[in-house]
Amino acid sequence: MNTDTARAAILAQIRARQGRPAAQHAMEVADVEVDIGRHVRGPQPALGDRADRIARFTAQAQALQTRVARVASAQDVPAAVAAYLHEQALPLNGVAWDTLAAHPWAEAGLTLEYRPPRDEDKLGLTGCFCAVAETGSLVLASSPATPSSTHLLPETHIAIVPASRIVPALEDAYALLRAELGELPRALSTVSGPSRTGDIEQTIVLGAHGPYRVHVVIVDAD
Template sequence: MSSAREDILDAVRRARGRGPLASPTRATLDALIATPVRHLRPLFDEDLTARFIRKLESRSGTVARVTGRAQVPDAVETFRSAHDIAARAAVGAGLSDLVWPADWIIHHDRAGIEETLSVSPAFAGIAETGTLMLLASPDSPTTHNFVPDNQVVILETTRILRHFEDAWAALRERTDGMPRAVNLVSGPSRTADIEQTIQLGAHGPRRLHVVLVD
């Protein structure tokens, strides 16, 4: 037990006029805390990639597939030109090794208010709901997820996991610790607050495009 936690529990016991727990009781409680809780999870036999795509597209997201990382810039350019977006993008530093179109204006910093397009890598995809797990880091600044009108996320198909619990378990196994923020994104930003009519882009991107790298 951590010293901070022990200090807090001691303060609570003193406030309630109680002494330390007996050793057998404490051992039992520590064992319960250490036992992982397995929540009920939906069962499905669908291919993980196929389900991820289906769920994401049901929430107005779009998907393109490529066979390698080198094809990512071309896939992003296809999306950009199809929507007549300016040839400027905030690209996560985790994608700086890729060769981007020569006529683009590229930077690897946070997205400013003038940004219309961001391109970021995803830590994981969750097939259960078609959700992206995005981690705040220099490789993928959180502003990329909220500021531009158009967000492109790069996801390797090997990083598509079955359930939310699997994604959190993978996150805990990272050797560089927990990020400052974790964003779970399941489609473009939307609201129905205005006359119960769906409006895209209410609190973030109005378009979410995922490039799946096989």
């Protein structure tokens, strides 16, 4: 039994217990589509201008144990990345998205390959589709040039975040996805700090299912 068949069987049982027909009426389907299309938003905190969004994102990301740096322009990104790696005594080589190839990494002493990561790769550099001020989260959309494995497999994930792509809330991120992509990508990740688990004696352990550390470089200039 495939997933669609199993889901249909479960829903049919629920409808039968409610004394309703096994199949949805056409009007019910239409009502559901209208409700989904409304994109109703729940209560949200008030977030003001761009400066407020950057400040809120920074505070929330740091609360999630994400390190945050801020630079004036894209030309400053490699030096900021190199400074973080030196500070953490981490290697200066790794893999990156194709979309980051134009940065002058070599001038900062970094050696990057533009491919999906392998087991031995310890550093993954990515951009992001957008970032969410309310939660301090990164939203990453997969594509051939932006594979999800780059932020999932290496022990260290560094993300480049244009300040203009920091949106107030998660609902705004989905609205931006609909406006710019038209549909969801094959994989959509919301990254809220390093991977962690508390399964063993409720003790938080980082790097359980992904990176041990996450570092964000916010770029002020568009």
